Amino acid sequence: MFETDLTELSTADLLASAAEQRAEANRREASLLEHALEYADRHHPDTCPPRPGRRSWQGRERAVVLGGDGCPEVAEFAAAEFGAMLGISAGAAANLIGQALALRHRLPFTLARVRSGDATPWRACRIATACLTLSQEAAALVDKQVAAIVDSVTPLRLENIVKAAKWRADPDAARAAAEEKARERGVYVAQSDEHGTKKVYIRAASGDVIRFDATIASLADALKTLGDTDTLPHRRAKAIGIIADPVYTEELLRQARAQLLTQTDPGPETAPQAAPAPSPAPSPDAGPGTEAGAEPEPEHGPEPEHGPEPEPGREPEPTFGSEPGPDDEADRDAPHPSHSDLPDPLDTPTGTPGEPGWPGPRVDSDAADADAGEPLDAAAQRAFDARLAQIKHDAHATPPTVGGGRSAGRVRPGQTEIYVHLTDHTLATGDGILRVEGLGPLLATQLAELVGHGPYTVKPVIDLNDAIPVDSYEIPDRIRERVKLIHPVEQFPYGTRETHRAMDLDHIRPYDPLGPPGQTGTDNLAPLRRYTHRVKTFGRWKVRRLDRTTLEWTTPHGYRFHVTPTGTHPVTDPTADS
Structure with missing residues (x-):
């Protein structure tokens, strides 16, 4: 991996080598921005005009502006192939292309410092994103104020300086953003x-x-x-x-x-006393120093300690116990390109x-x-859990009615449907790891907490090995449910969208009204979000099923990717077109 044995370096040389590695990584990131710019130029609508008769509302490709006011248009589907080659989603690739265009057309001083090695590319990209809603003129004012300090201050200070510069450049927009946030x-x-x-x-x-x-x-x-x-x-x-x-x-x-x-009833053997004023009874575990008639302290939690109001147009900074705080922002590394x-x-x-x-x-x-x-x-x-379950049972055993007369109906508890994936060993022993759709992995012991105290219904396990086809183009719910269980994530290369009931299900082999029966089935459907569905249909991408778990995608330039239950895998010997 390294040309030299790091163990042979002195500590001073090791530090110098680490700094050079960081500098080299920055140079490569800057080069990637240059690649994004050239790629965007090659996909300007003027270089690949749409065919006569195309209409964007039919789902076909459109020209979009990714970097903000003043940036040139880019063909909408271009980001999909660029992202696949970088191993990131199409959305992350569109962000990267937009940041590169914004630096060139809106923040030229910042881009010049990136090209000279005086500014870290990912910091410059964050400035571009922060200025996305500004006009080109306002972005230019921010550029002049912050270009010289991109790498000389910590990321948190830079973020605050950029925010102040944005407000000075476009105070009306800042006020509008603050008012919108308040609403x-x-x-x-x-x-x-x-x-x-x-x-x-x-x-x-x-x-x-x-x-x-x-x-x-x-x-x-x-x-x-x-x-x-x-x-x-x-x-x-x-x-x-x-x-x-x-x-x-x-x-x-x-x-x-x-x-x-x-618990507070004095009983018949207790000497009668004057009835006290109505007040909450002491809690069962009140100590000996608690008077019978004394009001216990309410258990509503401490009063909020109101800190300073958030700045206009800005939410409170998110903080996490294991993440760096404000004093550690200088150590924050570059964001992952897929974020x-x-x-x-x-x-x-x-x-x-x-x-x-x-x-x-x-x-x-x-x-x-x-x-x-x-x-x-x-x-x-x-015993406590059983009592809560009994209380819930009592609540719904004789539920209240709505309406009157014959039209009266019972109010039943709402139903929540969850899908749990687990092995036969976990099911038999109650110990192990399971996966809940929409939540992710959980310990088996956490399932009871998730289900609650009932009532609940356990549905039979669906055997996903059976291929279920129908003849119609429309997809019935039973097949849609099976496809969702088979493919929990969209089946486009490096897709990030979790499958849900409203997601598009694409016919891998296009449906032919004059074709054979059974074209709509679990083995010929793949979940795709609307953008990737349009890319597949109108963007010159090709897809075929290799086996029941693997799809092979081919990009417009001939690069191939296999999408399997373990993720996306580039094919090492692509027959790429020039």
């Missing part, structure tokens, strides 16, 4: 982490959030009353799963209140409670530990 409301769910945990980010009206928080707090208190010894933050997290079922929520709160009243720099509300986590940048209430770990009781042993945990 944004929604609930966003992030991807699952490696431990089967998800994060939810909510932006809603203050009153709605306060009422939601109060319900979560009530459920956390109810769980404690029923015997849950977990900490308050953990009980609040469990409440998220309970509140998804309104009937279960109501029944659990009702039974918890009934148990509180039973997009474009914002996505579903990929904008807001940190973890207790960490810098977390906009919610601070979590006092000492208080949380003090709130927790003794951990339940295995038998007690099973």
Whole structure:
């Protein structure tokens, strides 16, 4: 791998060699930008004009602007082959081409420093992405202000300087962006982490959030009353799963209140006392210093500590326990080329409670530990889980009705369908790794947490080895479901989109209305997102099935790729066209 034995180098020479390796990597990245520019020039609409009669609304190729105002147009499908050759998705390739064009046509001073080796290419590309929405004139003003400092300040400082320069260059756009951000409301769910945990980010009206928080707090208190010894933050997290079922929520709160009243009933042998003013009863595990009539401290979590307001048009910086903080930004390496720099509300986590940048209430770990009781042993945990399951059963055994008279109907709990992939050994032993669609790998012991306390229905396993065809062009749901299970990810080279019910299913061998029966089947369908479906249909790509698990794609210039369950594999002896 290396021409010299690194063990023979002195420490000083080793450091110098590492610096040279970084410099060489930067030169190669700069060269890749030059390749992207030349490739874009060769795919300008003037060099490959559309045929007469083509209409973009028919799904055919269009001319698109990738780098922002002032950049030339590029043929839309060009990014697909460029990305395949780089081993990245078509979307990531389009971002790279757009960044290169933006540097040449909008940020020429920054590009000059990249070409001279005075600016790191990936930092320059981030500046190009940050200025994507600016006019060409405003981008030129930013270019003049930041070109000389691309590599002389840390990435975090550079990001702040670029942001300030953008506001100075186009203050109206900055104000409009801030106002638009203030109008944004929604609930966003992030991807699952490696431990089967998800994060939810909510932006809603203050009153709605306060009422939601109060319900979560009530459920956390109810769980404690029923015997849950977990900490308050953990009980609040469990409440998220309970509140998804309104009937279960109501029944659990009702039974918890009934148990509180039973525990605080003085009984017939207790001397009568003056009735105190109505107040919440003390919790079952109140200490000896708690007075019978005293109001316990509410368990609604600490009050939020409001930090400084976020700057206009900007979300709080995401922070993670294992990722670098603001002081470590100087050590942040270049992003992976398959990662997009474009914002996505579903990929904008807001940190973890207790960490810098977390906009919610601070979590006092000492208080949380003090709130927790003794951990339940295995038998007690099973008994507690059984009680929750019984409460849920009671809630839906005699569900409330809607309407009246003969038209009255029962309100049934909502149904959630999950697909679990596991081996026969894991199924028999309850120990091992399984995969849940939409979540990823989980431990088998986490499945009970995912399913909850029922009711649930186990459907028979679908044998995916059977090829199921139909004669019609339209795809029935039973075949669509099988294709989704067979191919969890789109079947285009380096495709990143997970298969879902609304995704296009392409006929690998084009459907012929006059052809033989059974053309629409699990062995002739491949999931593709709309862009790659159009690339395959109108972009001179070819595809054929080699076996039931392998598709062979051929690019317009003759490069071949095999897409299998293990990913995308370039064919080492392509018959490429010149």
